[in-house]
Amino acid sequence: MSSSQLKRLVAFVLSLALAACGAPPREKPAPVGLPELSLYRSLSHSDAEVDAEAARDMISQYRRNHGLGELALDAKLQQVARRRVEAMARRGAVDPRFAGGVSGRLSALGAGDGAAIENLSAGYDTLAEAFSGWRQSPAHNARMLDARAHRMGLATAYAPGSKFKVYWALVLAD
Numbered sequence: 001m002s003s004s005q006l007k008r009l010v011a012f013v014l015s016l017a018l019a020a021c022g023a024p025p026r027e028k029p030a031p032v033g034l035p036e037l038s039l040y041r042s043l044s045h046s047d048a049e050v051d052a053e054a055a056r057d058m059i060s061q062y063r064r065n066h067g068l069g070e071l072a073l074d075a076k077l078q079q080v081a082r083r084r085v086e087a088m089a090r091r092g093a094v095d096p097r098f099a100g101g102v103s104g105r106l107s108a109l110g111a112g113d114g115a116a117i118e119n120l121s122a123g124y125d126t127l128a129e130a131f132s133g134w135r136q137s138p139a140h141n142a143r144m145l146d147a148r149a150h151r152m153g154l155a156t157a158y159a160p161g162s163k164f165k166v167y168w169a170l171v172l173a174d
Contacts, residue, residue, distance in 0.1 A: 038051035038054045038127065039051075039054055039058065039126065039127045039128040039131075040126050040127075040128050041126060041127075042125050042126060043125060043126065043127075043156050043158060043166050044125050044158060044165050044166055045158060046158055046160070048156065048158055048166075049156075050127055050154060050155065050156045051127065052073055052078065052153075052154045052155075053073065054127065055127055055131070055152075055154045055170075056070075056071055056072070056073050056152060056154075058127075058131055059071055059131070059144055059152065059170075062131075062135070062144065062145075063144070063145060066145050068145060068147055069150060071149060071150065071151060071152040071172070072150065072151050072152070073151075073152060073153070074151040074152065074153055074173070075153075076153070077151055077152060077153025077171045077172075077173060078153035078154070078155060079153070080153055080169075080171050081118075081153040081154055081155035081169040081170065081171045082153075082155040082157075082169075084118070084120070084155070084169040084171070085155045085156055085157035085167045085168065085169045086157050088120065088122065088157065088167040088169070089157035089158070089159035089162065089167045090159075092159060092161075092162035092163060092164070094120050094121060094122045094164070094167065114148075114173060114174040115146075115148045115149075115173065115174045116171065116172065116173040116174075117143045117146060117149070117171075117172050117173075118143070118169060118170060118171045118172065119134050119140045119143050119144065119168070119169070119170040119172075120167075120168065120169055120170075121133060121134070121140070121167075121168045122164035122165075122166065122167045122168060123163075123164040123165065123166065124166060124168060125165070125166060130168050134170070143170075143172060144170075144172070146172060148174045149172035149173065149174065150173070150174055151172070151173050151174070152170065152171065152172050152173075153169075153170075153171040154168075154169070154170050154171070155168075155169050156168050156169075
């Protein structure tokens, strides 16, 4: 290759590189097989809202993997869970005995008189962390895998001045 051909080739390659720098970015296709981002979104801020549908889907899949049925989101159970986490956040503590039993609270709101259980926790920043913690705890795991459960409600509350910051309540009922 002659010197002039080499110069023209270098000039051409440089012009392509410069043109690419000014070109608008191409959209990348969404990665296949990556988990839902809402599972990993931090809930450590005042306007954070847990994705209850993603939680329902994740817990239902977990239950299906163990031969159990899916869960349905229930508006009244969501309300029970919301009240529970707000009370825990105000107190800055997770206390399963506080505010009476879950069955009584459901009955008072007209959410049913059947079997009801709840997972209460605090300190988990994301839905993925909370779910992982519940699976690793024999008692919490047993409640998620309770065959009587067909409905669920889930809520979080953020208390910036508290030790745990994010409080969780998962309410399961038949």
